[in-house]
Amino acid sequence: MQKHDAIAFIGLGAMGGAMAARLVAHQFRVAGFDLRAEARARLAAVGGHDAASVAEAARTADTLIVMTVNAEQAEDVLFAQGGIEALPAGGTVVLMATCAPARVAAMAARVIGAGRRFIDAPVSGGVVGAEAGTLSIMAAAPAAVMDTHRRLLETLGSGLVHVGENPGQGAAMKIVNQLLCGVHIAVAAEGLAFAERQGIDPALALGILSGSAASSWMLKNRGPRMVEEGTAVTSAVDIFVKDLGLVLDAGRSAKMGLPLASLAHQAFLAASGMGFGNRDDSQVIATYRALAAKAAGA
Amino acid sequence: MQKHDAIAFIGLGAMGGAMAARLVAHQFRVAGFDLRAEARARLAAVGGHDAASVAEAARTADTLIVMTVNAEQAEDVLFAQGGIEALPAGGTVVLMATCAPARVAAMAARVIGAGRRFIDAPVSGGVVGAEAGTLSIMAAAPAAVMDTHRRLLETLGSGLVHVGENPGQGAAMKIVNQLLCGVHIAVAAEGLAFAERQGIDPALALGILSGSAASSWMLKNRGPRMVEEGTAVTSAVDIFVKDLGLVLDAGRSAKMGLPLASLAHQAFLAASGMGFGNRDDSQVIATYRALAAKAAGA
Numbered sequence: 002m003q004k005h006d007a008i009a010f011i012g013l014g015a016m017g018g019a020m021a022a023r024l025v026a027h028q029f030r031v032a033g034f035d036l037r038a039e040a041r042a043r044l045a046a047v048g049g050h051d052a053a054s055v056a057e058a059a060r061t062a063d064t065l066i067v068m069t070v071n072a073e074q075a076e077d078v079l080f081a082q083g084g085i086e087a088l089p090a091g092g093t094v095v096l097m098a099t100c101a102p103a104r105v106a107a108m109a110a111r112v113i114g115a116g117r118r119f120i121d122a123p124v125s126g127g128v129v130g131a132e133a134g135t136l137s138i139m140a141a142a143p144a145a146v147m148d149t150h151r152r153l154l155e156t157l158g159s160g161l162v163h164v165g166e167n168p169g170q171g172a173a174m175k176i177v178n179q180l181l182c183g184v185h186i187a188v189a190a191e192g193l194a195f196a197e198r199q200g201i202d203p204a205l206a207l208g209i210l211s212g213s214a215a216s217s218w219m220l221k222n223r224g225p226r227m228v229e230e231g232t233a234v235t236s237a238v239d240i241f242v243k244d245l246g247l248v249l250d251a252g253r254s255a256k257m258g259l260p261l262a263s264l265a266h267q268a269f270l271a272a273s274g275m276g277f278g279n280r281d282d283s284q285v286i287a288t289y290r291a292l293a294a295k296a297a298g299a
Numbered sequence: 300m301q302k303h304d305a306i307a308f309i310g311l312g313a314m315g316g317a318m319a320a321r322l323v324a325h326q327f328r329v330a331g332f333d334l335r336a337e338a339r340a341r342l343a344a345v346g347g348h349d350a351a352s353v354a355e356a357a358r359t360a361d362t363l364i365v366m367t368v369n370a371e372q373a374e375d376v377l378f379a380q381g382g383i384e385a386l387p388a389g390g391t392v393v394l395m396a397t398c399a400p401a402r403v404a405a406m407a408a409r410v411i412g413a414g415r416r417f418i419d420a421p422v423s424g425g426v427v428g429a430e431a432g433t434l435s436i437m438a439a440a441p442a443a444v445m446d447t448h449r450r451l452l453e454t455l456g457s458g459l460v461h462v463g464e465n466p467g468q469g470a471a472m473k474i475v476n477q478l479l480c481g482v483h484i485a486v487a488a489e490g491l492a493f494a495e496r497q498g499i500d501p502a503l504a505l506g507i508l509s510g511s512a513a514s515s516w517m518l519k520n521r522g523p524r525m526v527e528e529g530t531a532v533t534s535a536v537d538i539f540v541k542d543l544g545l546v547l548d549a550g551r552s553a554k555m556g557l558p559l560a561s562l563a564h565q566a567f568l569a570a571s572g573m574g575f576g577n578r579d580d581s582q583v584i585a586t587y588r589a590l591a592a593k594a595a596g597a
Contacts, residue, residue, distance in 0.1 A: 137507060177491075178511055181515070191482075214428075216516045264558050265559065
């Protein structure tokens with residue numbers, strides 16, 4: 002066993018749960034914690050240890066993976082719930098949640114100041130990628146820290162890229178990634194709703210677009226859920242309300258206008274405002290169907 | 300020889316020239332015309348006949364393919380330059396240029412009224428697809444007309460879809476296709492320029508995005524030309540100024556708001572206004588670099 006093989010995994014949601022289960026299946030010792038008992042139970046069912054607290058999970062770990070919904074929760078795990086204090090000195094925090102770059106840099110400084118190491122390592126690829134170990138991982142940390150955690154990260158993702166030495170650079174890359182992902186979902190919805198409006202069968206349109214230069218990963222993945230009735234939720238509308246919000250915050254920090262990201266954010270906000278915030282993010286098409294709707298009597 | 304094997308091919312630009320050459324290579328008899336002598340010479344060099352006029356090309360043809368830049372040129376070919384009069388009665392016009400749906404329907408009515416048949420068959424896939432015969436073809440015509448031209452269309456494209464019976468429906472589908480293509484190019488530029496602004500190597504960013512859920516056909520195809528210096532032009536900025544203009548015109552006709560398409564159009568317009576209209580459409584990134592530029596002394 003290498004020294005980094007004992008993992009504390011905090012945040013066992015759709016993504017985190019799949020990632021933690023994958024680590025267990027690849028012989029990592031995983032102690033997991035999530036506020037929801039059913040998430041802890043799922044980890045225990047696949048052979049992980051369900052810890053009673055963040056601190057209990059971290060106490061015996063070499064590496065503390067944080068896969069919370071956002072930066073607020075990550076800071077809470079590390080600094081309010083005792084994650085950093087419990088993690089043995091010299092241990093490594095791997096932050097995999099999507100957070101604002103400046104906030105990641107601040108967390109890293111505090112963790113490193115407390116004598117632990119830090120890898121900024123957000124991911125892309127969704128639950129499917131988490132289960133299959135095909136996530137893209139955008140990692141920023143000194144090369145020596147990267148090297149000792151390569152086996153861990155390559156178990157979670159097939160697309161590991163070392164973006165830079167400074168924590169925050171991985172987050173910045175993830176922000177660019179989410180910019181494209183969010184706009185791609187929104188434009189798929191705009192296009193498919195426009196096909197419907199023009200009297201084209203949207204399933205036929207999706208088939209054509211998916212095989213042409215108009216294709217995108219998101220079109221192929223989310224498009225089917227835009228043209229068929231369904232209730233599956235792999236990632237919610239409100240996740241992109243949050244993530245495109247982070248994109249725009251980063252744009253403000255950098256003082257750069259991001260017009261398409263800004264407009265896509267409005268589309269997700271409008272869908273959330275219609276009450277669809279917890280639905281699958283493909284349902285941003287509701288915004289466009291509203292733009293295309295004929296008023297009663299029109 | 301089947302009856303539809305004699306082809307008049309009008310419009311021998313980057314796309315049309317490659318398509319006509321492919322037909323020659325597949326044993327179609329092709330008489331081609333283009334206003335530019337060098338385009339005609341290229342067809343002659345691969346074994347086609349370079350006609351002296353639209354009418355000469357059409358006179359001995361069963362099928363008249365129109366691959367002009369826009370609807371104005373297509374109407375000129377058919378009705379001013381004598382294409383329809385020269386085409387033997389019962390012959391078929393295959394309109395493959397990108398045009399507004401209502402305009403295609405009007406052209407079709409006039410062609411059919413003159414005793415010829417009509418297939419609305421715009422394409423997607425670029426010069427690469429034209430050369431390889433892998434174009435997506437969005438065809439609208441009565442099933443019987445489609446059936447007699449299937450071998451021709453399947454020689455040009457591997458993705459032939461019969462969208463509907465009525466000319467204009469193919470054009471409507473192409474409009475949706477261009478909506479996604481145009482926004483995908485613009486958002487690739489927005490994302491890569493934002494990566495640059497945040498200090499991330501744009502080539503590294505492109506590699507990550509191309510392998511993640513942020514990927515699109517356009518990102519992979521145009522992205523390399525956004526991050527490297529180069530002067531190759533496969534499709535110009537002004538083509539998307541035109542095509543997204545058609546998208547917005549179709550949105551007006553259908554009375555549907557298309558916010559992302561509208562914003563992407565602005566990005567291409569701005570790049571054209573900077574003097575980049577004839578450059579490769581990847582150079583829409585100039586608009587975003589302007590948004591990200593630091594003023595002198597700032």
